[in-house]
Amino acid sequence: MKKIFPLFLLCLLIACAPEKIPADLLVKNATIYTVNENFDTENAFIVKNGKILEIGIKPELELKYNIAETYDAKGKTIVPGLIDGHAHLYGLGLNLQDVDLTETTSYDEVLARVITFQKEKSKNYIIGRGWDQNDWEEKKFPTNKELDSLFPETPVALTRIDGHAMIVNSKALELAGITTETKMDGGVIGVESGKLTGILVDSPMSLVEESFPKQNRGYNKQALLDAERICLEMGLTTVNDAGLDKEVIQLIDSLQRRDSMALRVYAMVSNKPKNLDYYLNNGKVKTDRLNVRSVKVYADGALGSRGAAMRNSYSDMPGHFGAMITPADSLQTLADKIATADFQMNTHAIGDSANISVLRAYETALKGKTDARWKIEHAQIVTEKDFDKFSKNIIPSVQPTHATSDMYWAEDRIGSKRIKGAYAYKTLLDKAGIVVLGTDFPVEKVNPMYTFYAAVARKDLKHYPENGFQKKDALSREEALKGMTIWAAYSxxxxxxxGSIEEGKFADFTVLDRDIMKVEEDSIPNTKVLATFINGKKEFSSEEE
Structure with a gap:
């Protein structure tokens, strides 16, 4: 009888226990930075139907839920799924199909890579990207003399790393209809001694791009999926693509709906008449993975190619001021049109002249609107009095690795006075109350840990300079993580x-091999992504299963 009673009591307790709630995934044994309002850290959470169901302590969650799958983080760090606030996903994919010219140290190396590529691929039109004359011993633009000699009948177009300059051979110029008489506002067509040099800066590049071979749907699909693979490997769960045509946006939507593409995309519509006519008239597009509600505009060019629009001439090129790609009056007309359609306007502005032109257009167009969340992409060189114009209604969207890439020559370009208002991320944050972080890949590397490191350390990957570049504008680690998660989501x-690990939100999270909030600063760039989850599903893993 004594043995029967305990058995009876156990059966009674089991019968009276509440039935466990079905759940898809338990994530346990982690240092979880939730990035919620209090920036709490947690140990475990439950996922159901792609969303965070409950956050708590592992034993309690195990008792409460009938769990289909468990992910044991084994003490590693988990952060909300990382968001790249400004990048070119499709552009990265296209680059993967073309000549990679990044990290070339001379024009001769550029030519050698083109020759090797063409021997392997035998293209009818050779396209490449990634050269940067600032990394060469002779820091000046090349000419197309060598390209003409090597490829007299095959068009060649090689774009600078920033996408704002191009060296093309004579065959490409011929196909584009460019002569010494061609004039185009918003850029430069290089001419020396009455002959075309092959250098194009900003607007004239579009004439060459229009002559590129038209790619079919299969080619574009492969480009997007190749780029997505790299993003997932780097822990990204959302990418803001800064400028896409309607056809590419619709292809992304198609791939996502068929579950062929897991990555979430915030698609900025490229500022072209056909795109604006379609989206501003038909309205926003929003699914769980795709968001189309903004227009990407170029105010000016890039600093590296001296295309950024400056109030005073360049310090290393007296008399040269850069150029506005979209003039101030056109910016205002466009801003008014976008505001009327209740779309967001996201404008590339590098030079101080471009930034004030954009700020003025925004202020006029947004009168009476308090939650527009328009963005200035890059906000790279800002005059001191203009910082006050940034807010949660006019948000700075910046790329920390631009600072550490440009720091070697930027002061030569703009001088010691203007450099103080350049790459001023902490100042922008203090004024706006929010700052969005991205990479601008493929201009910079995709790796978001490089973004995080550049933001907090203000150093390059060789840990230079020792005390950081303009360290007063470094962000704290908490600010940097917010800029890559919740603030990017807000924008x-x-x-x-x-943007945070909270109940009811998508179960997007990134598993890291070290605690980036605590490790020694210079070890941050070595951080590896162990796994990337979207909707609670593991989309990438470097761990042994």
Whole structure:
């Protein structure tokens, strides 16, 4: 009888226990930076139907839920799914199909890579990207003399790393219809001694790009999926693509709906008449993975190619001021049109002249609007009095690795006075209350840990300079992580669905091999992504299963 009673009591307790709630995934044994309002750290959470169901302590969650799958983080660090606030996903994919010219140290190396590529691929039109004359011993633009000699009948177009300059051979110029008489506002067509040099800066590049071979749907699909693979490997769960045509946006939507593409995309519509006519008239597009509600505009060019629009001439090129790609009056007309359609305007502005032109256009167009969340992409060189114009209604979207890439020559370009208002991320944050972080890949590397490191250390990957570049504008680690998660989500009108690990939000999270909030600063760039989850599904893993 004594043995029967305990058995009876156990059966009674089991019968009275509440039935466990079905759940898809338990994530346990982790240092979880939730990036919620209090920036809490947690140990475990439950996922159901692609969303965070509950955050808590592992034993309690195991008792409460009937769990289909468990992910044991084994003490590693988990952060919200990382968001790249400004990048070119499709552009990265296209680059992967073309000649890679990044990290070339001379024009001769550029030519050698083109020759090797063409021997392997035998293309009818050779396209490449990634050269930067600032990394060469002779820091000046090349001419197309060598390209003409090597490829007299095959068009060649090689774009600078920033996408704002191009060296093309004579065959490409011929196909584009460019002669010494061609004139085009918003850029430069290189001419020396009455002959075309092959250098194009900003607007004239579009004439060459229009002559590129038209790619079919299969080619574009492969480009997108190749780029997505790299992003997932780097821990990204959302990418803001800064400028896409309607056809590419619709292809992304198609791939996502068929579950062929897991990555979430915030697609900025490229500022072209056909795109604006379609989207501004038909309205926003929003699914769980795609958000189309913004227009990407170029105010000016890039600093590296001296295309950034400056109030005073360049310090290393007296009399040269850069150029506005979209003149001030056109910016205002466009801003008014976008505001009327209730779309967001995201404008590339590098030079101080471009930044004030954009700020003025925004202020006029946004009168009476308090939650527009328009963005200035790059906000790279800002005059001191203009910082006050940034806010949560006019948000700075910046790329920390631009500072550490440009720091070697930027002061030569703009002088010691103007450099103080350049790459001023902490100042922008203090004024706006928010700052969005991205990479601008493929201009910079995709790796978001490089973004995080450049933001907090203000150093390059060789840990130079020792005390950081203009360290007063470094961000704290908490600020940097927010800029890559919740603040980026806010700028996309998505803060209620992503950007932090909180109940009811998408189960997007990134598993790291070290605690980036605590490790020694110079070890941050060596951080590896162990796994990337979107909707609670593991989309990438470097761990042994």
């Amino acid at each position: 996309n009108f998505e803060e209620t669905e992503k």
